[in-house]
Amino acid sequence: xxxxxxxxxxxxxxxxxxxxxxxxxxxxxxxxxxxxxxxxxxxxxxxxxxxxxxxxxxxxxxxxxxxxxxxxxxxxxxxxxxxxxxxxxxxxxxxxxxxxxxxxxxxxxxxxxxxxxxxxxxxxxxxxxxxxxxxxxxxxxxxxxxxxxxxxxxxxxxxxxxxxxxxxxxxxxxxxxxxxxxxxxxxxxxxxxxxxxxxxxxxxxxxxxxxxxxxxxxxxxxxxxxxxxxxxxxxxxxxxxxxxxxxxxxxxxxxxxxxx
Amino acid sequence: xxxxxxxxxxxxxxxxxxxxxxxxxxxxxxxxxxxxxxxxxxxxxxxxxxxxxxxxxxxxxxxxxxxxxxxxxxxxxxxxxxxxxxxxxxxxxxxxxxxxxxxxxxxxxxxxxxxxxxxxxxxxxxxxxxxxxxxxxxxxxxxxxxxxxxxxxxxxxxxxxxxxxxxxxxxxxxxxxxxxxxxxxxxxxxxxxxxxxxxxxxxxxxxxxxxxxxxxxxxxxxxxxxxxxxxxxxxxxxxxxxxxxxxxxxxxxxxxxxxxxxxxxxxxxxxxxxxxxxxxxxxxxxxxxxxxxxxxxxxxxxxxxxxxxxxxxxxxxxxxxxxxxxxxxxxxxxxxxxxxxxxxxxxxxxxxxxxxxxxxxxxxxxxxxxxxxxxxxxxxxxxxxxxxxxxxxxxxxxxxxxxxxxxxxxxxxxxxxxxxxxxxxxxxxx
Numbered sequence: 120x121x122x123x124x125x126x127x128x129x130x131x132x133x134x135x136x137x138x139x140x141x142x143x144x145x146x147x148x149x150x151x152x153x154x155x156x157x158x159x160x161x162x163x164x165x166x167x168x169x170x171x172x173x174x175x176x177x178x179x180x181x182x183x184x185x186x187x188x189x190x191x192x193x194x195x196x197x198x199x200x201x202x203x204x205x206x207x208x209x210x211x212x213x214x215x216x217x218x219x220x221x222x223x224x225x226x227x228x229x230x231x232x233x234x235x236x237x238x239x240x241x242x243x244x245x246x247x248x249x250x251x252x253x254x255x256x257x258x259x260x261x262x263x264x265x266x267x268x269x270x271x272x273x274x275x276x277x278x279x280x281x282x283x284x285x286x287x288x289x290x291x292x293x294x295x296x297x298x299x300x301x302x303x304x305x306x307x308x309x310x311x312x313x314x315x316x317x318x319x320x321x322x323x324x325x326x327x328x329x330x331x332x333x334x335x336x337x338x339x340x341x342x343x344x345x346x347x348x349x350x351x352x353x354x355x356x357x358x359x360x361x362x363x364x365x366x367x368x369x370x371x372x373x374x375x376x377x378x379x
Numbered sequence: 380x381x382x383x384x385x386x387x388x389x390x391x392x393x394x395x396x397x398x399x400x401x402x403x404x405x406x407x408x409x410x411x412x413x414x415x416x417x418x419x420x421x422x423x424x425x426x427x428x429x430x431x432x433x434x435x436x437x438x439x440x441x442x443x444x445x446x447x448x449x450x451x452x453x454x455x456x457x458x459x460x461x462x463x464x465x466x467x468x469x470x471x472x473x474x475x476x477x478x479x480x481x482x483x484x485x486x487x488x489x490x491x492x493x494x495x496x497x498x499x500x501x502x503x504x505x506x507x508x509x510x511x512x513x514x515x516x517x518x519x520x521x522x523x524x525x526x527x528x529x530x531x532x533x534x535x536x537x538x539x540x541x542x543x544x545x546x547x548x549x550x551x552x553x554x555x556x557x558x559x560x561x562x563x564x565x566x567x568x569x570x571x572x573x574x575x576x577x578x579x580x581x582x583x584x585x586x587x588x589x590x591x592x593x594x595x596x597x598x599x600x601x602x603x604x605x606x607x608x609x610x611x612x613x614x615x616x617x618x619x620x621x622x623x624x625x626x627x628x629x630x631x632x633x634x635x636x637x638x639x640x641x642x643x644x645x646x647x648x649x650x651x652x653x654x655x656x657x658x659x660x661x662x663x664x665x666x667x668x669x670x671x672x673x674x675x676x677x678x679x680x681x682x683x684x685x686x687x688x689x690x691x692x693x694x695x696x697x698x699x700x701x702x703x704x705x706x707x708x709x710x711x712x713x714x715x716x717x718x719x720x721x722x723x724x725x726x727x728x729x730x731x732x733x734x735x736x737x738x739x740x741x742x743x744x745x746x747x748x749x750x751x752x753x754x755x756x757x758x759x760x761x762x763x764x765x766x767x768x769x770x771x772x773x774x775x776x777x778x779x780x781x782x783x784x785x786x787x788x789x790x791x792x793x794x795x796x797x798x799x800x801x802x803x804x805x806x807x808x809x
Binding site: 174176195196197198200201205206208212213214215216217218220221224225226228230231232233234235238239244247248251252254255272290291294 | 614615618623625627628629633634775
């Protein structure tokens with residue numbers, strides 16, 4: 120590896136125990152800025168728990184997470200998101216009784232109208248309204264980017280599984296993050312939509328966004344990620360280019376259930 | 380369902396809907412009174428009572444809707460927060476040296492100051508209730524709120540707090556016998572707007588009417604405030620929290636902070652409602668703030684439809700006018716018209732003849748009305764579980780976002796989505 124690597128997310132010695140079960144056992148890896156990095160591993164390898172630890176849903180028992188030079192270990196989920204590290208969920212968490220547009224308008228950071236007194240007080244509210252125009256504008260831009268503007272006024276609960284995944288990605292993007300953690304973004308998505316989603320990810324990566332993707336579909340990971348990290352039994356088993364990973368005997372054994 | 384659509388078409392505007400409903404109630408009460416021979420004063424007084432009850436319920440339901448309808452906060456301690464408001468105001472404004480014997484001294488502050496202090500006190504008690512509970516899930520908040528509401532009521536009732544002296548200042552809650560409040564919102568407004576004389580109704584009825592109209596003004600104020608809260612980024616976050624708190628926090632929203640703010644604002648409004656309702660009668664005692672009061676307000680919210688401010692007002696009017704006061708009014712009118720004065724003591728005695736049975740029924744109207752309420756609730760749960768206007772989705776933004784499609788996106792949408800905001804011009808009805 121060259122020395123001018125630009126690491127945006129650095130995970131070091133992460134551990135998490137649930138009672139007697141060790142879910143993550145000293146995992147260390149990093150993610151370079153502006154890459155699509157895949158995180159794979161058999162079921163129970165600790166991928167989702169690692170995501171939860173990074174994004175503050177769980178607190179790690181040991182280890183450190185550094186994002187963009189800031190120590191974010193043990194931060195609350197909303198603090199992590201405000202650092203510019205936003206996640207999506209394995210099962211899409213759309214706000215089903217809100218419209219697609221409202222889902223998107225929820226996300227942007229620093230909305231003045233989220234302060235109660237500014238929302239109510241006459242006079243001050245005009246600032247809120249002004250900012251809402253911008254937020255609405257951005258929401259439409261994002262919808263157009265994902266080609267789902269025809270769904271704008273639909274309640275999110277009426278969308279198909281794949282559309283919900285798109286919505287979640289679009290909503291995460293509305294927070295204006297530096298990096299996104301995508302937890303199985305292609306699960307339950309039909310191949311056509313999957314290809315569209317992948318194209319969008321490549322476009323966004325070229326715009327400078329960083330992605331860490333947990334995914335079970337090997338082909339998607341191998342064909343699209345520059346770098347693949349393999350987890351097994353709570354630790355990092357292998358870390359390298361798709362080609363390295365494909366030729367790694369330990370990875371093959373892990374997936375086939377052999378002893379390492 | 381065409382009848383309903385026609386109705387919705389006529390009442391395409393929320394204000395018309397609410398005013399139309401209130402006017403209908405007035406007319407029904409008037410006709411009932413007139414047909415069955417109430418005198419002018421009696422009818423005027425009945426309509427005053429109706430307006431008062433409808434307004435105070437609308438106030439409470441609006442405040443509760445902020446908690447439950449917007450933020451999904453399960454508050455079943457409404458009565459407690461109302462009590463804090465009413466009692467705090469009473470203690471703040473009651474005279475330092477009361478003239479009547481046995482009266483408990485207060486701080487002698489002006490009424491507007493007392494009202495503000497009462498609202499702040501209710502908000503602080505809300506904060507105390509919310510801080511431990513909001514970290515847990517909804518059910519725990521419910522348990523904490525009903526517990527706090529009873530603790531508050533029983534504390535106000537306790538002999539210990541009846542009258543005590545702190546740092547040379549004597550005040551108290553009056554214990555079980557309550558507090559007289561001569562300086563209250565109703566007397567304040569009546570001093571401000573003296574009743575005109577020369578009308579064919581008594582002075583007290585006119586004063587009551589002036590206050591009832593002022594209460595309608597407060598309903599409008601509550602509605603306006605809460606509509607601004609709802610139609611704002613703040614309200615958007617609240618709705619997101621109600622639907623999926625984890626999703627909201629994963630987008631960088633500090634959800635506990637939003638919940639605490641919404642809870643405190645709702646509690647302050649409940650406190651204000653307690654002052655405008657109970658304290659305005661010139662007297663408060665702990666018995667007024669039993670948990671039933673909370674449940675009545677909940678019933679009204681469920682009927683009106685949680686999540687909709689207009690539905691909340693409508694639910695308040697409907698519960699107060701039709702289910703709560705309606706049966707009592709019918710009882711009074713029928714008793715007077717038919718000159719029934721018998722009072723059969725048991726169901727056996729009541730079954731001796733139709734007059735006895737009617738008298739028995741009327742005498743128990745106070746209990747029977749809750750059977751009606753139960754039937755209405757069961758019917759509603761089966762046929763319209765979201766309440767009258769609970770299906771309504773008020774856009775969660777500070778600017779209109781419906782129908783703002785850009786030109787390139789417009790063609791695709793019109794085909795499959797229902798343009799339910801298109802009727803706002805109202806030009807095609809009738």
